[in-house]
Amino acid sequence: MKQTSATFLQNAHDAMLQPERSMNRQRLGTLMPQLRDSGVASFGDFDALRAHVSEVRTHTLDHLDHYLDSYVKQATQNGNEVHFARDGDELNRLVSDICQRHEARQVVKGKSMVTEETALNDHLIAEGYQVTETDLGEYILQEAGETPSHIVGPALHKPEAEIRELFLDRHDLGDRELGDAAALVAEARGLLRQRFLDADVGIIGANALIADSGYSVLVTNEGNGDLCANLPPVLIVCTTLERLLPRFADATDLLRLLARSATGQPISCYSTLYSGPRRDGEEDGPLETHIILLDNRRTDILASDYRDMLHCVRCGACLNHCPVYVAAGGHAYGWVYPGPMGSILTPLLTSLDESHDLPNACTACGRCEEVCPANIALPDLLRDLRHEELLAQLSPRRWRMGMRAHAWLLTTPGLYRRLTALAVRSLTWLARGRGSLARLPFAKGWSAARDFPAPESANTFMHQYNSLRKSRHGR
């Protein structure tokens, strides 16, 4: 996937010009938080569970070597082949090698942000495989040639009418009509059912890996993950190291946080444990199973001050609650992960140089941190990235100089007082009795979209206050 994070502002500008999609985002920006709130409210002590899971995950990451060792041992004993991939290319090669070994032609995929990260589809298609995304949203995007705008609801940006147009254009419909949303779903389901049956290899992700049993856990609302995992003869699970948890009970705790935070559901429609290949005497399940653990800089994150990001459960709550995400839309962020979590992960997994606008796409409103089921201090991490940006001199020079001058001025009160007095007098003079100014030469950013309210008086508070004190003492 080609990264366009460097043009975040232009991407956002383009997105905000589309009225229907913008209104759709605003609607979801109200609806999704309502769903999450009702899901959390019906749970009882959500905060206690959140704190508990956070402790478990801190512990797991602190002892990652131990749990990884246990997981690999158990998973191998269960008949899985476990692979490690240092980066996206390595994961993609491992997958295509497996496909080649089985002389596969058709591949079906469950929704997996990890394989979005490695651009696996492009790789497999280039190698000549037919790849079908089977999550409805992902399928729609694949047909439309678009990328996900949300990590849970990848096609949330597409209005129903656009999807109808797409199916009318891409499917051989004959006499069938696509009257309502249910008809659209049925249309996709019919086509996908045959793809599941024809597939040689199924690829899914994982929401958790359980160290003491070697099982992986996946939740979906459509059941497509289970069909990908059980119908084709070969299953490949593509996931990452930080999904590890010690015990099954820890995974169930995590799933309770995840489902409520993502959609307000008490539990996702399908929660499945995958142990390994079909055993002797069993009638179904894959004959061969592989698990690929992708690093892609995650061990660097583990060793950095951004380690808490590895607690992220990919629920999307921070996206749904972020007013910048709602205004600009997920595509503006220009890579796989949008919103607050994406504005941290993108610089860490790609480069800050390519994405230095993203940590600035934040008003520090704190709503993401409030709802994050993993208790990640997202605004603090975003600010820390802005600090790094400053140290690396990635922000515009005039910003950096301005900031240095500002800090110096704030610690030089005599000059500060004279300059603010001058500024207030100038602004009052420029306003000439009007309430606000339409244009200001030194505040282009502000006056592009707003008038500039004039000070209410030609003198600062400090000036007025000091004059009052003097005149009182004079009496």
Added chain:
Amino acid sequence: MALFVTCLADVFRPSVAFASLALLKAAGCRVSVPRAQTCCGQPGYNSGDYRGAGDVARRVIAMFESADYVVAPSGSCAGMIVKHYPRLLEGEWKERAQALASRTFEITAFLTDVMPLPAGDRTPDTALTNRKVAYHDSCAGLRELNIREQPRALLRERAGVQALELEKRDVCCGFGGTFCAKMPEISATMASEKLRDTIDSGADMLVGGDLGCLLSLAGRASREGIDLEFRHVVELIHDHRSGQGIGAGPANGAGRQ
């Protein structure tokens, strides 16, 4: 106690600082206004300039730590001192920051939770009886300091105003300090949503506890030609009749008491 004026009140809205002074005196405080104060340093801090913000923070701490209480007419500036100074500083300065943080309050919280205003010393302003007033929760006050009911209670009890609620009252207005200059278009979209929400609530006046949000919203309303009055909450609690709303023209002898 010491009044932290805030840079925005100093420059744009002296009447907010004068109203704060008067309210704190009415609550029985002996108020000082440290003369060398400038700003809490939040713009630099949020832009990642930790070194510059640290210099400002140490200066503020040294200047204000002799006071029993520090009060600011802003959830954002009070939140900077309460939540972020201790995060920013190390060692002895961290301890001094924590000590100051425990004595620093946003003004409506202070006048409700710490030094309540005496009951019945002010009759509600009759000029407000026919106004429809909505309250805007600023994010820092709401989430860093848990300010939600205090300003509404003061409006009810001191100004006779039952604040209207916005549908998306916990959503940011798009100001975000330097954010609104770095990303003006996204910021304006967010401000427009907040203005729409305000109008939908039936309000003709929006009050809040942070001048940053109010100046930004007033500027956007003026650009969009939306007729709304914007005021800081202390203006209503103290004396509504001091001049015009934010961005609506010069005040008449603004704020002088």
